Amino acid sequence: MIVAEGVHFRYLSGVEALKGISLTINDGEFVAIMGQNGAGKTTLVKHFNGLLKPSSGSVRVDGVETTKTTIASLSKTVGFVFQNPDHQLFSETVEEEIAFALKNFGFEPEIIKKQVTWALSLLSLEQYLKTSPFMLSGGERKRVALASVLAWDPQILILDEPTIGQDHEQKEKLRQFIMQLQTQGKTIVIVTHDVEFVAECNPRVILMKEGRIVADGGGRDILTNTEALAESSIVLPQIAQIFAKLDSFGFPKNVIDTYEAKELLLRAWERQQK
Amino acid sequence: MAVIETKDLSYTYPGGTKPSLTEVSIKVEKGDFVLITGPSGCGKTTLCRCFNGLIPHFYQGELKGTISVAGKDVTKHQTHEMARHVGLVFQNPENQLFALSIEKDVAFGLENLGFPRTEMRERVDWALRLTGIYDIRDSSPHEVSGGQQQRVAIAAVLAMQPEIIVLDEPTSFLDPLSAEKIFEVIHDLNQRLGMTVVLVEHRLDLTARYANHIVIMDQGKVCSDGETREILSSEETRLVGVGIPKATLLHQLLMKEGMKLGKTTPLSSDEMVEQLSEAFGRH
Numbered sequence: 283m284i285v286a287e288g289v290h291f292r293y294l295s296g297v298e299a300l301k302g303i304s305l306t307i308n309d310g311e312f313v314a315i316m317g318q319n320g321a322g323k324t325t326l327v328k329h330f331n332g333l334l335k336p337s338s339g340s341v342r343v344d345g346v347e348t349t350k351t352t353i354a355s356l357s358k359t360v361g362f363v364f365q366n367p368d369h370q371l372f373s374e375t376v377e378e379e380i381a382f383a384l385k386n387f388g389f390e391p392e393i394i395k396k397q398v399t400w401a402l403s404l405l406s407l408e409q410y411l412k413t414s415p416f417m418l419s420g421g422e423r424k425r426v427a428l429a430s431v432l433a434w435d436p437q438i439l440i441l442d443e444p445t446i447g448q449d450h451e452q453k454e455k456l457r458q459f460i461m462q463l464q465t466q467g468k469t470i471v472i473v474t475h476d477v478e479f480v481a482e483c484n485p486r487v488i489l490m491k492e493g494r495i496v497a498d499g500g501g502r503d504i505l506t507n508t509e510a511l512a513e514s515s516i517v518l519p520q521i522a523q524i525f526a527k528l529d530s531f532g533f534p535k536n537v538i539d540t541y542e543a544k545e546l547l548l549r550a551w552e553r554q555q556k
Numbered sequence: 557m558a559v560i561e562t563k564d565l566s567y568t569y570p571g572g573t574k575p576s577l578t579e580v581s582i583k584v585e586k587g588d589f590v591l592i593t594g595p596s597g598c599g600k601t602t603l604c605r606c607f608n609g610l611i612p613h614f615y616q617g618e619l620k621g622t623i624s625v626a627g628k629d630v631t632k633h634q635t636h637e638m639a640r641h642v643g644l645v646f647q648n649p650e651n652q653l654f655a656l657s658i659e660k661d662v663a664f665g666l667e668n669l670g671f672p673r674t675e676m677r678e679r680v681d682w683a684l685r686l687t688g689i690y691d692i693r694d695s696s697p698h699e700v701s702g703g704q705q706q707r708v709a710i711a712a713v714l715a716m717q718p719e720i721i722v723l724d725e726p727t728s729f730l731d732p733l734s735a736e737k738i739f740e741v742i743h744d745l746n747q748r749l750g751m752t753v754v755l756v757e758h759r760l761d762l763t764a765r766y767a768n769h770i771v772i773m774d775q776g777k778v779c780s781d782g783e784t785r786e787i788l789s790s791e792e793t794r795l796v797g798v799g800i801p802k803a804t805l806l807h808q809l810l811m812k813e814g815m816k817l818g819k820t821t822p823l824s825s826d827e828m829v830e831q832l833s834e835a836f837g838r839h
Contacts, residue, residue, distance in 0.1 A: 318731040319703040365729070366702060368648065417569075420647050420725070421596030446728045447647065449595040449758050450799030475731045478761050478802065517732040520761050520802035523825035524832070531836045540802050544809045551815050551835060 283309055284330050284438065284469070288339035291325055299325040301493035302339070309437075312460060312470045314480045314501070317490035318515035323473045324365065326490070327440050330471065331360040343438070358387065361436035365443040365473075367427040371415040376407060379415055380430045387434060401433040404459065420447040438469040445476045457483055481505055481519035481538040489514045506536040559720055559752050560584035560607060564621035567602060567611060576602040578776040579621065586719075587750045589743065589766050591784065593757055594773035595797055600756045601647060603773070604724050607754065608642040609635040626719055640669070643713035645723040647756075649705035652712070653697040658689060661697050662712045669716075683715035686741050688734075702729035710738060714745070720752040721745075732762065739766060761801045764788060765823040772798055789821040803828035 284307040291300040299322045307313055315323045328334040329341045332348040341348045343356060364370045373379035380401055384394045402408050405425040410418060415426050424447055431439070445453050453476075460470050460483065474480060480487060484501040489510055497510040504510065506522045518526060525537045533550070537543050560582070567577040577599050584590050592600050605611040609630045612619040623630045626641035646652050655661035662683055666676045684690040687707040692700060697708050706729050713721060723742070727735035743766040745751045757763045764770070770787045772780040774796050780787050787793055788800050789808065800808075803822045811817060817835055822828040 319701055319729075319734060366648070366650075368650070419597045419601065443729070447596070447725060447758070449797065451797035452596055453799070475735075476759075477732060478759075478799075515731055515733040517736065520825045521806065524803065524806070524828050527825070527829045528832060528836075531833075540806055540809070543806055544813070547806075547810060547832065548813050548815060551810075554836065 289336045312485040321490040322493040332356040360438045361431035367423040401429040441472045566620040589753045590769045591767035598773040599776040608638040643718035647724045649709040659693040683711040687711040722754040724756045785821040
């Protein structure tokens, strides 16, 4: 469980990136943090694994205050996948990359091997075992970075912009994958701009603007809340855009799913034909 | 007139075991807005690298077939010559930025071509304003966010006002609203100045509406190539795993169920709303 209370954070440059954030993320929750560039999303999640410590206020992970522990010990519980995979990858082969943290945590070689194989197969990267991560495409490097964190099976997983550079199919895999992790009771926090992806996942959504939380609730409600989204410079998902404009025909506004949209429209049309 | 034409273009990276491009034949007309899409690793970025000669001059490797860009055989002209005609914005802006200030980065290409000072000034300011980074022009490109870096990379290319601009997922780090503004700017340059645009993107929800021509690639090959609406309404496109816009998908699903909608494939929510409003009539 992650509990943030009155978190303020000021960078050395003097910029106050977080201006009083309080929130609780429970075990097993799937949360999407959204907001425009510079809203403080990444700064906030870096507090969850102790990469950043609050200037005032507190962050507790499983009851432990992040100021009273180390990143190394926190990272066993909290896995962090960066936005730009190149900030994270450094090994000569994909295999070494994924094994690196496991070695550092002191796992036995057989376990490392098993975990590496498992993580690679989860993300369809088996064929790249001996390839340099830097020979891979942007989307593939992104998956290597994710695999390297999954390999040690952390309870809380933080993914900063996981869908960047991923094609439709990979996104769908990622979605199923997140759902699968959720059924295992993992906590997943994603930072994302990808409204269509969030609309498909329908997680809890936290909207941020200028270092503050402006809305917090279910995906369906937040992603159809035109005012809150406009305030945090988020475009509505395409289906929500359509329903926002069909108001005068008596359709509900809070629709984000394509198949639900299809059913609603079809039923209304059939009624009209009679 | 075709400004980009490839015929049976195949390419294998040095040390690569299989080709990254296989017999790619495409034609881009002057003034086109072309969207290139397809699954990760399908060869989109590799193809872009051929357009300004990074392939084969920088990456080496084995190139077969022919490629002409702005009337020049790319294999016979170095990248710096091609750069006068083709501006390339990379996927990862960090690979492209190097100067001490954003302004200097944007001015670099023009300086190298020996532009007169006043014209350089005008063009740089124009590009900085278009991309919304005029106010941060004195910052270092390395201390701003990934999204801002992408704006710098785009501004640097726009300042050159090339005939052809090639953008490889240019807004992936930007929030959707900022991305939309950038696409609007590029679309406007395409419409007003007739600048030919080649855009690599996965997010068709955001971009399909701007393109008159779409190329879908899979495993190094071109699998569909043609007019955007036509291609996006076809069944094969969905099978390759291209994420067509939700408005387009909804239209497809409803038509399949027998609902009477307009025949034109919608590419944006507005176009879909128009068709639905007609179907339900104004009460």
